[in-house]
Structure formats: structure tokens, C-alpha cells
Amino acid sequence: MKKVLITGAAGFLGSHLCDKFIKEGFKVIGMDNLITGDLKNIEHLFKLDTFEFYHHDVSKFVHIPGDLDYILHFASPASPIDYLKIPIQTLKVGSLGTHNLLGLAKAKGARLLIASTSEVYGDPLVHPQTEEYYGNVNTIGPRGVYDEAKRFQESMTMAYHRFHGLETRIVRIFNTYGPRMRLNDGRVIPAFIGQALRGEDLTVFGDGSQTRSFCYVDDQIEGIYSLLMSDYVEPVNIGNPYEISILDFVQEIIKLTGTQQKIIFKPLPKDDPMQRQPDITKAKTILGWEPKVDRKEGMRLTYDYFKSLSENELKKSEHKDFTSHNRK
Numbered sequence: 057m058k059k060v061l062i063t064g065a066a067g068f069l070g071s072h073l074c075d076k077f078i079k080e081g082f083k084v085i086g087m088d089n090l091i092t093g094d095l096k097n098i099e100h101l102f103k104l105d106t107f108e109f110y111h112h113d114v115s116k117f118v119h120i121p122g123d124l125d126y127i128l129h130f131a132s133p134a135s136p137i138d139y140l141k142i143p144i145q146t147l148k149v150g151s152l153g154t155h156n157l158l159g160l161a162k163a164k165g166a167r168l169l170i171a172s173t174s175e176v177y178g179d180p181l182v183h184p185q186t187e188e189y190y191g192n193v194n195t196i197g198p199r200g201v202y203d204e205a206k207r208f209q210e211s212m213t214m215a216y217h218r219f220h221g222l223e224t225r226i227v228r229i230f231n232t233y234g235p236r237m238r239l240n241d242g243r244v245i246p247a248f249i250g251q252a253l254r255g256e257d258l259t260v261f262g263d264g265s266q267t268r269s270f271c272y273v274d275d276q277i278e279g280i281y282s283l284l285m286s287d288y289v290e291p292v293n294i295g296n297p298y299e300i301s302i303l304d305f306v307q308e309i310i311k312l313t314g315t316q317q318k319i320i321f322k323p324l325p326k327d328d329p330m331q332r333q334p335d336i337t338k339a340k341t342i343l344g345w346e347p348k349v350d351r352k353e354g355m356r357l358t359y360d361y362f363k364s365l366s367e368n369e370l371k372k373s374e375h376k377d378f379t380s381h382n383r384k
């Protein structure tokens with residue numbers, strides 16, 4: 057039985073990856089320090105012999121007994137509100153954490169896939185973003201802690217590949233959504249749905265002309281799995297190229313939820329990218345992958361998930377305005 061270590065296992069993408077690898081017949085070791093992750097996301101796996109969980113911070117030395125075939129490094133705060141709140145941990149998990157896992161992969165002869173991000177492109181001057189674009193990142197801005205940690209992570213990974221011949225893969229993940237997103241993580245989809253469910257006004261940042269392209273989680277997981285199993289070493293964008301402005305998107309949310317609340321405009325957070333759309337030519341040609349779930353269907357599934365949460369969780373998730381200490 058092949059063995060895989062998944063870091064960030066209790067998080068949104070990490071927990072879905074655990075499910076995927078269990079389904080594919082792997083022995084899965086999940087690791088998380090639970091700063092932003094939630095055990096609720098993987099509770100259903102604890103009864104399985106093929107699943108094991110380590111409560112550990114990957115920024116510290118990582119030890120796994122026995123063989124290891126694959127490592128997927130998905131531990132990191134990943135929403136702007138999180139990395140503003142815990143900037144140092146964000147830098148450490150992307151840099152020190154990655155270094156520890158590269159060392160572990162080398163010692164075990166395992167293949168390592170790291171979760172990179174469209175944030176390496178910053179506020180992009182090339183549209184849509186191809187993997188060849190080097191990006192436009194403000195190193196010292198509030199998002200710099202995430203963006204630069206991820207850029208360093210990519211450099212370090214390629215260095216281990218070139219210098220040590222380590223088998224590595226790099227996925228650049230574009231905005232992804234679905235069940236198990238945290239209702240209070242500040243991201244636009246849980247923010248809007250949470251506001252609709254609590255009967256609050258919907259907060260659009262800036263004038264809403266900025267664009268994003270949202271990928272449903274099942275598609276994202278399939279893309280990551282195909283990349284891990286492929287022979288391709290350089291970064292690959294995985295995301296859904298169907299782009300929409302935040303203003304058009306909030307209208308879709310109003311229609312989906314039937315909320316009677318109004319839209320209110322708040323200042324645009326500093327360095328908030330004005331446009332984002334993945335060029336997925338590489339994923340299509342090299343992996344034979346493309347997204348299958350359209351936004352209408354994906355949003356319906358996501359809304360159903362958020363509706364199923366208890367009143368208590370909904371109350372706890374009240375939207376926090378983080379734009380005031382983050383203005384242009």
C-alpha cells in the first residue's frame with residue numbers, strides 16, 4: 057500500500073485531498089497544527105485503519121517513521137484575512153516548513169508536490185496568467201508574506217530538484233471554493249454567503265470591477281492528483297478560467313440565496329489584484345485536465361453546505377472588516 061503525507065490535512069483543500077487519497081487506496085498520514093484547520097473536516101477519517109493524524113507544526117522538524125511515497129505540502133494560511141492576522145507563521149510554513157518537507161522527501165526518496173498559488177503573479181500585468189509570467193508582487197505589502205513565501209517555496213523546490221534530483225511537482229492554485237471552506241476566513245464566497253444567511257448587507261470591496269475565476273474543489277483536487285502522477289516538473293496552473301467581476305458575482309449570490317439585503321461598498325484592500333484568470337493550456341495539454349463543474353452547480357453545492365451548518369457556527373462567523381488596517 058502506497059503511503060502519502062498530507063500537510064494542512066484539516067484545512068479546506070488538505071481535507072479533500074485526504075478523502076481523495078483514501079479513495080484511491082493509499083495509506084494517508086494527515087498533519088496539521090490546527091491554527092486555521094479544523095478537525096471537523098477529517099473527523100470521518102479517524103475510524104479508518106488507513107488514516108493517521110499527527111498534530112504537528114511543519115515549521116519544526118518533521119519525523120515520519122517508515123516508508124513514504126508521496127508528500128503534499130498544503131499547510132499554510134491561505135486567505136488574506138488569515139495571513140494578515142498571522143504573518144510570521146505564514147512566512148515560516150512556506151519557507152521553513154517547505155525546507156523540512158524537502159529534507160524529509162530526500163531522506164525517504166518520496167515525491168513532493170507543493171501547493172503554490174496564483175498570488176505568485178501578484179497584481180498581474182499579463183492576462184490571462186500563463187506559467188511563464190514572472191509576476192508583479194509588492195514584497196513589503198500585507199500580502200507579501202504569503203506571496204513571497206510561496207515564491208521562495210517554488211525556488212527552494214526547484215533547487216532540490218536540480219541539485220538533489222528530488223522528484224518534485226508545483227501546482228499554482230487559483231481561487232477555489234466548495235464545502236469545508238471556513239465561514240469566517242474572509243474570502244469572498246464564504247463572506248457573501250455568510251452575510252446572506254445572517255441577514256446582513258453584502259460587502260463589495262472597491263467598486264467590484266476586479267475579477268476572479270472560481271474553481272470548484274472537486275475539479276481542483278482532480279487537477280492536483282493528475283499533476284502529482286504526471287512526469288511534469290515545472291509549475292502548472294490549476295483553476296477555472298471562467299472569469300467574473302465581483303460586482304456581477306454578488307448579483308449571482310443574491311439570486312442564489314434570495315437575500316433581501318443590499319450591497320454596500322467598502323475600501324479595496326491594499327494590493328488586491330484587479331484581475332485574475334488562469335491560462336490552463338498546460339494543464340489541458342500535459343495532464344489532459346480541465347474543470348467540469350460549472351459555477352452554478354458548484355455554488356449550489358457550496359450554499360447547501362453552508363446552510364447545513366448550525367446557527368451557532370453561523371453566529372460565530374460574523375464578518376470581520378479587515379479593510380480598515382489594510383487601506384491603499
Ligand code: UDP
Binds near residue numbers: 135136259261328329
Ligand atoms: N471581496 C469582496 N467582499 C468581501 C470579501 C472579498 O468584495 O467581503 C473581494 C476581494 O477584495 C477580492 C475578491 O473579492 O477582490 C476575492 O477575494 P478573496 O479574499 O476571496 O480572494 P483573493 O483576493 O485572494 O483572490
